Every structure is written in structure tokens, then in C-alpha cells.
Amino acid sequence: MAKCDLTIELDEPERIYRGGEKVSGRVYVSVDANVRCKALEVQSGWRTHGKGNVAKKTIETVTLFDGDWTAGDNLSYRFELTVSEWPPSYHGNFVNVDHYIDARVKIPWAFDPKAAKEFIVRPLELPDLAKTDEQKASEILTNSLGIIVGAFALVAVVLILGAFVANPIAGFFGLVVFSPVALFLGGKFLLPRWLLGNVETELLTHQLTPGESILARLSFEPRRRVTVNAITAKLSGSEVCVSGSGSNRTTHRNEFYDETRVLENATVLEAGVGKTFELEFPVPGDAPYSFDLPDNDLKWSIDLHVDIPRWPDWKRSLSFQVVPGQTSQSSGDPVSQSPSVEAESTSDMGLTFEEAAGHLSQSLEDDSQREVLVEAVVGITFEIEAVVERRLLYSGPDDPHVYEDGYAVWAHHTAPRLPLVLYIPHQLGDEFEQSGSSGRRFRGTVLGWDDQNDRLQIKVLVE
Amino acid sequence: MRGHCENPLHNEFRWPGANLSRNPFGELTRQERISLACVEVDKIIEHLRTSESFERTSRFHRLRAYQLIGECGRGKSSHLFGLMKAIPSACYVYLPEDGPCPTIPEAEVLLIDEAQRLPRHIRKTIFAAGIPLVIATHRDLTRPLRRAGYHVQSETIGLTLSPEFLALLLNRRIEASRRDAAAPVPSLSTEKSRELIGQFGTNVREIERHLYDLVQAEVNSHGEMRLND
Numbered sequence: 001m002a003k004c005d006l007t008i009e010l011d012e013p014e015r016i017y018r019g020g021e022k023v024s025g026r027v028y029v030s031v032d033a034n035v036r037c038k039a040l041e042v043q044s045g046w047r048t049h050g051k052g053n054v055a056k057k058t059i060e061t062v063t064l065f066d067g068d069w070t071a072g073d074n075l076s077y078r079f080e081l082t083v084s085e086w087p088p089s090y091h092g093n094f095v096n097v098d099h100y101i102d103a104r105v106k107i108p109w110a111f112d113p114k115a116a117k118e119f120i121v122r123p124l125e126l127p128d129l130a131k132t133d134e135q136k137a138s139e140i141l142t143n144s145l146g147i148i149v150g151a152f153a154l155v156a157v158v159l160i161l162g163a164f165v166a167n168p169i170a171g172f173f174g175l176v177v178f179s180p181v182a183l184f185l186g187g188k189f190l191l192p193r194w195l196l197g198n199v200e201t202e203l204l205t206h207q208l209t210p211g212e213s214i215l216a217r218l219s220f221e222p223r224r225r226v227t228v229n230a231i232t233a234k235l236s237g238s239e240v241c242v243s244g245s246g247s248n249r250t251t252h253r254n255e256f257y258d259e260t261r262v263l264e265n266a267t268v269l270e271a272g273v274g275k276t277f278e279l280e281f282p283v284p285g286d287a288p289y290s291f292d293l294p295d296n297d298l299k300w301s302i303d304l305h306v307d308i309p310r311w312p313d314w315k316r317s318l319s320f321q322v323v324p325g326q327t328s329q330s331s332g333d334p335v336s337q338s339p340s341v342e343a344e345s346t347s348d349m350g351l352t353f354e355e356a357a358g359h360l361s362q363s364l365e366d367d368s369q370r371e372v373l374v375e376a377v378v379g380i381t382f383e384i385e386a387v388v389e390r391r392l393l394y395s396g397p398d399d400p401h402v403y404e405d406g407y408a409v410w411a412h413h414t415a416p417r418l419p420l421v422l423y424i425p426h427q428l429g430d431e432f433e434q435s436g437s438s439g440r441r442f443r444g445t446v447l448g449w450d451d452q453n454d455r456l457q458i459k460v461l462v463e
Numbered sequence: 464m465r466g467h468c469e470n471p472l473h474n475e476f477r478w479p480g481a482n483l484s485r486n487p488f489g490e491l492t493r494q495e496r497i498s499l500a501c502v503e504v505d506k507i508i509e510h511l512r513t514s515e516s517f518e519r520t521s522r523f524h525r526l527r528a529y530q531l532i533g534e535c536g537r538g539k540s541s542h543l544f545g546l547m548k549a550i551p552s553a554c555y556v557y558l559p560e561d562g563p564c565p566t567i568p569e570a571e572v573l574l575i576d577e578a579q580r581l582p583r584h585i586r587k588t589i590f591a592a593g594i595p596l597v598i599a600t601h602r603d604l605t606r607p608l609r610r611a612g613y614h615v616q617s618e619t620i621g622l623t624l625s626p627e628f629l630a631l632l633l634n635r636r637i638e639a640s641r642r643d644a645a646a647p648v649p650s651l652s653t654e655k656s657r658e659l660i661g662q663f664g665t666n667v668r669e670i671e672r673h674l675y676d677l678v679q680a681e682v683n684s685h686g687e688m689r690l691n692d
Contacts, residue, residue: 049485051675054492091474093679096485116484120475243490245559248535248668390554393592394567394585410568421566452565 003035004069006103006115008042017099019085019123024078027064027103027115031073038106040065044081045102046121051094051252052241053295057366059084087291088324089120094254095239095296123289123324192306192314196269197223201304203318209325211285216302216318219276222269229307231264235281236303237288237322242295257284283322290321294367353382356446357418357456364454374449374456382446384458386411386420387439388432395421401447401459407432410455414439419455423447425462432460480686482648487640487688488633488675493544499639501632502538502545510616511572511595523572523595528608530617531599536668537621539599543574546597553597569594578604587611624665626656632667633674637688648688655691 010025017023027042041063047056064077081101090097099121104114161171193199197220204215214235237257243250263277281302291298300322306314356377363369388411395408402408405426412419422444424432432440444458478485491499511523531539547555554570558580567573567589575581578598581589586604590596590611598604608615634650641648663669678688 050489053490089475091477093683118475118484245557249560391569392566393569393573393589393594394564408566450566 003031003033003107003110004037004105004113005030005032006105006113008101008103008115008117010101010117010119013117013119015119017083017119017121019083019121021083022080023083023101023119024080025101025117026076026078029069029073029075029077029105031069031071031075033071035069035105035107035110037066037069038108039063040077040103040105042077042079042081042101042103044083044099046084046087046097046099048095048097048293048296050092050096050239050241050296052243053245055294055296057084061362083119083121086123086126087293088122088289089118090288090291090298092239092254092256092288092298094241094252095298097291097293097296126289126324191312192308195222195224195226195308195311196220196306196314199306199314199316201316201318203302203320205320207321207323208283210283210287210289210322213280213282214302214320216279216281217276218263218279218304219274221274222271225271226269227267227309228264228269229266229309230262230305231277232260232262232305232307233277233279233281234258234260234303234305235283235300237298237300240297240299257287287322289323351377351380351382353384353413354415356380356382357413358416360456361416361418370449374446377446378448380446381443381461383441384413384444385439385441386413386422387437388422388435391433392421401457410453419453421450421453421455421457422460423458424460428460428462477682477686479642481682481688482642482646483637483640483682483688484642485640486675486678486682487637488671488678495639496541497544497547499635500541500544500548501628501635502542504542504545504549507542507546507597508549511597524614525593525595526611526613528596528598528613528615530604530608530615531597531620532601532603532617533599533620534601534666536666538667539620540576542620543576543597543599546572546574571595572597575599577601621665624660624667626653626660629656629660629667629670633670636671649690652691 007028007030008025009028010023012024023044027040029040041061043058043061045056045058045060048054060082062079062081064079065075069075079101084099087097089099098118100116100118102114102116104112106112165171199218199220202217204217205212208214216233218231218233235258236255239252239254239256241252243252259281261279261281263279264275269275279302283300287300288298290300299319301317301319303317304315308314356373360370360373363373388409390410392408392410395402401423403423403425407424407426407429409422409424409432410419411422422432428442443461445461447457447459449455450457507529510529511527513522513524531542533539543555547553550572552570553572553574554568555574555576556565556567558564558575558577560577560580564580564582564585567575567585569592572595573589575589575596575598578600579602586607590608590613593612596608596613603617605615605617630651630653633656637648637650659670659673663673674690678690681687681689
């Protein structure tokens with residue numbers, strides 16, 4: 001049984017908060033038995049729940065109390081914490097995003113009592129959400145798929161013919177392997193092009209606010225006379241999330257909005273006669289904003305479809321973003337622009353390892369912020385004190401940092417606590433093994449970050 | 464939903480109205496899975512533990528291995544999570560299907576999930592260390608373990624699943640999502656659990672996915688979770 005109970009009360013529980021504002025309230029502690037409280041911590045942040053893997057981020061943590069509580073005490077502590085700028089609160093069928101105040105009492109040798117309280121965040125504005133290079137690359141890839149598929153088919157044909165000449169059995173084997181792939185790709189990409197020619201699509205608006213209209217263009221000039229059942233455009237909003245990992249990894253998709261428009265009913269398109277469709281779709285006024293969180297996304301798209309009877313259909317999906325009302329032109333992800341990142345992005349050579357570890361330990365749950373910090377300290381040599389936890393039996397095939405005949409160990413920097421991987425030269429192996437729990441001082445160079453185990457990689461230098 | 468958007472501000476009251484903080488059958492963090500693991504691990508610990516428990520540096524036998532074999536969704540990983548709760552010094556390693564083999568640390572007891580994916584040369588290195596092992600695998604690894612000198616005990620997981628145990632598992636998840644401890648939440652009956660086993664067999668993961676959709680539809684349509692209708 002817990003030695004104390006926690007409850008959280010917000011000053012304005014019904015309020016809709018904006019990013020960067022302060023949320024205030026009180027944590028009430030009801031003490032059942034005398035207890036040593038190592039820390040009463042309160043933090044603001046968000047996390048997802050639903051069908052996808054949980055994504056979360058802590059924005060601000062404060063310690064409200066440490067000391068002794070006596071049985072029968074009923075105490076309360078005020079807090080005021082910063083609200084995350086992004087993502088917005090969202091409650092769907094597969095994906096949910098909630099902002100929380102979490103309180104936790106750290107009690108030595110006992111379960112930590114916890115409490116949480118949600119509040120709603122609806123951002124009014126968002127710094128530039130301009131397309132990232134990745135999105136642009138994906139669009140270029142989509143538009144170039146026909147060329148890629150054509151090149152693949154050509155290479156496959158050349159390889160199979162070559163194999164037939166060199167060894168007919170190998171050629172036959174190649175034919176068996178490539179045929180289903182070629183049939184699939186040909187059916188999906190080449191056959192519609194054979195009839196419709198090069199289909200051009202253009203998204204004229206990449207970002208819009210709820211209630212605005214998305215503008216797009218579809219144009220093509222059929223190479224042959226072709227009958228179509230319909231040409232349609234569908235505006236769709238979907239929750240896309242991923243659960244599990246490895247072989248258990250499953251993608252779930254829930255379309256919460258769709259509106260289909262028929263651009264052209266059943267008709268015959270004449271060869272050489274160009275067709276152009278200007279699309280203008282109003283996005284609903286209460287449309288939820290697009291977001292892209294780890295394993296939990298909300299996506300909007302226009303799906304174009306030319307339905308050709310007894311022939312593979314032509315399809316293309318154009319993604320766009322629904323964003324809050326006032327978009328500013330400042331660049332970068334709002335979340336990655338916290339003051340701590342700005343302070344650290346200059347490689348200050350006067351930086352101590354304690355300071356670097358302090359910033360890193362606060363950004364362990366925020367990949368983008370941590371990446372910036374790690375990049376800023378890579379290559380810098382520090383005086384470090386760390387406690388060795390355990391030796392590694394195997395340190396991974398992509399780990400080029402291990403000294404020849406050297407060792408890798410897991411360790412941690414104590415105050416603030418930061419998990420480390422140390423690469424130790426052979427001659428220092430015994431010294432580190434015998435250092436025990438008291439910790440050992442050494443000079444080490446930061447190499448990078450071990451994503452799988454969330455540890456800072458450090459190469460230990462010989463004095 | 465077709466033709467209009469659900470207002471996320473209104474949906475916010477959906478779970479509180481059902482005295483829940485979320486859909487109880489959604490995805491959990493690893494920490495939550497560890498705390499909710501409801502498995503019998505005593506015989507595994509018994510197999511690994513030395514007789515002179517606290518006199519040695521380690522409380523566990525070198526060259527002892529316990530192998531959990533079974534199909535997906537039968538509880539192999541849950542057993543490993545249960546062991547993490549019982550032996551805090553144990554170290555859990557998950558081997559992904561694609562991508563490189565992750566770092567494998569030395570530990571008092573090493574728990575390897577999806578051990579059939581260990582590349583042969585790494586498997587040899589790990590087994591050569593002789594540290595106590597509990598492995599979850601789809602393929603029987605008794606032979607390579609024995610070749611390395613291990614004394615191996617194997618258990619096939621998920622052959623049976625009683626309605627009572629399934630109800631216990633699922634009700635723990637509901638309890639972990641309960642909002643107000645003073646207000647009631649429905650629980651899953653043994654009868655309903657029997658029905659689910661009849662439909663999905665011993666695949667608990669599939670049962671949880673089915674219940675996610677069921678609860679979501681119920682809470683969306685009439686604001687409460689009616690599991691036993």
C-alpha cells in the first residue's frame with residue numbers, strides 16, 4: 001500500500017491552453033504513514049495513447065518538496081509549469097494525444113505514488129511547417145516512379161536475356177523470380193501510363209488552416225482512345241499508427257474523414273486530347289491539425305483515381321498539412337527550439353561534462369533536441385567521472401568504436417544521471433573493472449549516441 | 464466517420480465519462496507491460512537459482528538456461544517482463560527482425576526475446592560467456608545451448624489458457640486505465656473470456672486487439688464500456 005496519496009487540481013481545469021502558456025494548480029498530498037520523500041516532482045508534457053506505440057515528451061519538471069512527511073499530514077504544494085507548443089490535444093479512434101501534469105513522489109525502497117491530470121491544448125499558431133527535405137524527396141519519388149519502374153524492367157529484361165545466353169537454367173530461374181515482380185509493377189505503374197500518357201499532378205497549396213480550401217491540378221493527354229468508368233478525387237483525413245516492433249510491427253489506419261468528388265463520369269477520352277482538372281476542396285472548419293509524432297500520425301491527403309474498366313487503374317495520393325490559423329515564417333520545429341538547445345548549439349569549449357550531461361539528461365525523451373545536443377558535443381574531450389555498471393558481451397556489428405582487444409562497458413554519470421557506453425582500451429580494462437561503485441575519473445571523447453540503448457558513447461583516452 | 468470531422472474537444476470527455484483514462488486495450492509502454500505482467504515465473508527462477516543463494520557473488524547458476532517456446536501473442540515476452548519485475552538485476556534484450564543485432568550486456572540473468580534471430584557467431588559468443596539465460600524463441604535452441612555446456616529446461620507457452628486467467632489478465636489492464644478509484648468500472652466476466660478463447664484461441668494479442676475495437680465502438684456510441692453484452 002502506498003504511504004501517501006496524491007491528487008492534482010488545476011486552477012482552470014476547463015481552460016483551453018495555448019503552447020508556451022503556463023498551467024498552474026496544486027498537488028495535494030495525504031500522508032498515511034511516516035515517510036521520507038526523496039522528491040515530490042511535478043512535470044508538464046504530453047503522451048499518446050491508443051492503438052499505436054506510446055510517444056511522449058516531458059516539457060518541464062520541478063521538484064516541489066524533499067524531506068520528511070508525518071502520518072496524518074494533509075499538505076498542498078503550488079506549481080506553475082510551461083505548456084508544450086505542439087502537438088495539439090487530439091482524441092480519435094486509433095490515436096489520442098493528451099497533455100498532462102504528472103506528479104510523483106520518490107520514496108526510497110517503495111513504490112512511487114503517482115497522479116496525473118489532463119488538460120486541453122489547442123495551438124493558435126505554429127512556426128513554419130514547410131515541407132521537409134524528406135517530404136520533398138518522397139514527392140519527387142512518387143512522381144518519378146514510372147521512370148524508376150521502367151528502368152527496373154529494362155535492367156531485368158537485360159539480365160534475364162544475358163542469363164539465358166550464358167546459362168539457360170539460370171535464365172529460366174531469373175524469369176521465374178522476376179516475372180511476378182514485373183507483372184505487379186507493370187500492372188500498377190506502366191499499364192495505366194500506356195493508355196493515359198504522363199499524368200501530371202500538382203498540389204497548389206501545401207498547408208492550409210481548417211475551413212480553407214485545398215487547391216490541386218490533375219492533367220494528362222491520353223495516348224490512346226480510352227474508356228473510363230470515372231475520374232474521382234477524394235479528400236481524406238486519417239489516423240495512422242504503428243504498434244509493436246520487428247515481426248510484430250503492424251500499421252493501423254483509420255480514415256475519420258472522406259469526401260469524394262466525381263471529376264468526370266463514365267466517358268470516352270480521345271487520344272491526344274488533353275484533360276485538365278482544377279480541384280478546390282474546402283477542408284472542414286473543425287478539421288484536426290496534421291501531426292507527425294513517433295508511430296502516431298494524423299495525415300490529410302487528396303487521393304486521385306482514374307477508374308479504367310478491365311485495366312489497372314491509375315492512382316496517386318497528394319499529402320498536405322492542416323495547420324493552426326496563424327503560421328509564422330520562423331524556421332524549424334517549434335519543439336526543437338527550446339532555450340536549452342539554443343544555449344548548447346554553440347560548441348562552447350569551456351563546457352564541463354556535468355553541464356553537458358545536465359542538458360542531455362533533460363532531453364532523453366526528445367529525440368530531435370537530444371540529436372542537436374549530441375552533435376554539439378561530438379569530438380569534444382572532457383574530464384569525466386562515471387560509475388561502471390556492466391561489461392558488454394556483444395557491442396553490435398555497427399559499432400566501430402571498440403578498441404582492438406578493448407572492452408565496451410555500460411556506465412553512468414551520477415549527478416546528473418546520464419547513461420553512458422565507454423569504450424576502454426585493453427590496458428585500462430582491469431582498472432575500470434575494479435573501480436566498483438565509487439566511480440572513476442578519466443578523460444574521454446564524445447563519439448555519438450547509442451539510439452538502441454539511449455546512452456552517450458565515450459571513447460576513454462589513455463593518459 | 465464520413466463527411467464531417469469529429470471535434471477533438473468534444474471527444475475529450477469520452478474516456479472520463481466511462482471512468483477511464485484511455486482505451487484499456489491500447490498499446491502500453493514497456494514499463495507498463497512490466498508492471499502489468501501476470502505470469503508464473505517461480506519455476507524459471509527455481510531452475511536458475513543456486514542452492515547457496517546469498518553466499519556467492521551471484522545468486523544464479525552459471526550455464527543454466529530456461530527456454531520459452533511458443534507462437535506470437537502467447538505470452539513469451541510477458542514471461543520475460545515478469546522476470547524483470549522479479550529479478551531487477553536481469554537485463555532484457557529484444558532482437559529486431561531487421562537491422563543489426565543490438566548491444567548485449569553482461570547481467571546476473573540475461574533475458575533474450577526473439578532469440579532465434581541471434582546470428583550464429585554472436586550466439587556462440589553469448590553462450591560461451593555461460594551466464595544464466597532465459598530465452599523466448601520460436602525455434603528450439605536446446606542443441607546449441609547444450610553444446611555450450613548449458614543445462615536447459617524448455618517450456619512451451621500458450622498451449623492452454625483458462626477463462627479465469629484471461630479474465631484476470633484483461634481486468635488488470637482495465638484497472639490500470641481506471642480514472643477514479645472510487646467510481647466503478649465494468650470488468651470482464653469469465654463467461655465472456657470463455658467466449659473470446661472460443662473465438663481467438665490462446666492468442667491474447669488478438670483478443671486485446673479485438674477488445675480495443677469493441678471498447679472504442681461502445682464508448683463512442685453510448686459513452687460507456689459494456690464488455691459482457
